[in-house]
Amino acid sequence: MNNRSIAVQSLIHELYVRAGDVRVGDLGCAGVDTDRWLEANRVQLFPGKINRWVLARTLRDRPGPEDLQNTLIAVFNKWFSGSPIDPAISLPLDPKDKRAGVTDGIRIVSVNPERPVLQDTIQTRERLPMSPPPTLNAKSEVIFLTVEFNYRGLNKELAWPVCTAPGIFGVQLKSTTNCPLDADWMLTDVASPLQEAPPKKDVVDIITDETGNVLKPVVKAVETTLYVTFAMAAVGLLMYAAIARSQAMSR
Numbered sequence: 001m002n003n004r005s006i007a008v009q010s011l012i013h014e015l016y017v018r019a020g021d022v023r024v025g026d027l028g029c030a031g032v033d034t035d036r037w038l039e040a041n042r043v044q045l046f047p048g049k050i051n052r053w054v055l056a057r058t059l060r061d062r063p064g065p066e067d068l069q070n071t072l073i074a075v076f077n078k079w080f081s082g083s084p085i086d087p088a089i090s091l092p093l094d095p096k097d098k099r100a101g102v103t104d105g106i107r108i109v110s111v112n113p114e115r116p117v118l119q120d121t122i123q124t125r126e127r128l129p130m131s132p133p134p135t136l137n138a139k140s141e142v143i144f145l146t147v148e149f150n151y152r153g154l155n156k157e158l159a160w161p162v163c164t165a166p167g168i169f170g171v172q173l174k175s176t177t178n179c180p181l182d183a184d185w186m187l188t189d190v191a192s193p194l195q196e197a198p199p200k201k202d203v204v205d206i207i208t209d210e211t212g213n214v215l216k217p218v219v220k221a222v223e224t225t226l227y228v229t230f231a232m233a234a235v236g237l238l239m240y241a242a243i244a245r246s247q248a249m250s251r
Contacts, residue, residue: 028176032132037180038159040130044123045158049193050105051151054118058140058184061165069098069108072147075185076100079161080153102153105198109146115188116146123190125160134162134180134187144188150197161187 028034045051055072063071080101098106110116125133136142163185164177180186 029179029181032179032181034178034180037130038178041128041160041180042157043160043187043190045151045153045156046193047151047153047156048197049151050148050195050197051193052118052191053147053149053187054116054189055145055147055161056115056136056142056186056188057145058137058142060137060140060184068111068145072108072145073098073100073106075161075163076103076106076149078163079158103149103151104200105148105150107148109148112144112146115144118146118189118191120192120194121189122192125186125188128160132181134160134183136186137164137182137184140184152197152200161185 057071061067061071077100080103098104100106128134159178160180162178162180162183164179164182165184
């Protein structure tokens, strides 16, 4: 299904709500109990492997190339926050690390105006067990991001990813953020992993990747400082012992 079809679905739902036919659901998501929806609709995760997704997002915020990567990591942090992690280092959110929560190596493989087809697709938004399927805001243009990431967590499933950004006032209900209708982000397709995730990196490796050779002189300077400190302490002890001995002999 292309972005035009998704937009049509969103518009139909909006007209349906305005007509007064939908009177149930959460306050911030007309017609949908978001807690039940998220509990029923789950995406499969593959621990220790490179997971492959297609995400659809609106262009309501008019993102530039760097904004696409930064907002992707930010929304990953929302989706994966609170997930249990295996014995790996969980660092704070940092777009330069391409890391969020229990995921790292987050990267955009391609950006398309139409929905791409992934090899070995195993889940799609149209085949979720509980309706309605997620839709994006019909008033905005839509693009599709094919993304890959290393999943370091323990859970083998997650609530189907959707996200609605705050409005102009910056305040919104939780049910609005997680509402699968008229969203700004949503998962459309999941593919089976093709390969294992690369070995986990510790903090030193990550800093080295980001700074190149800058880390080596820093480490050398630290080592030199420690050696000088120890040497001065040893000289001080020797001088103290000599003075004490001299005073003892003069008595």
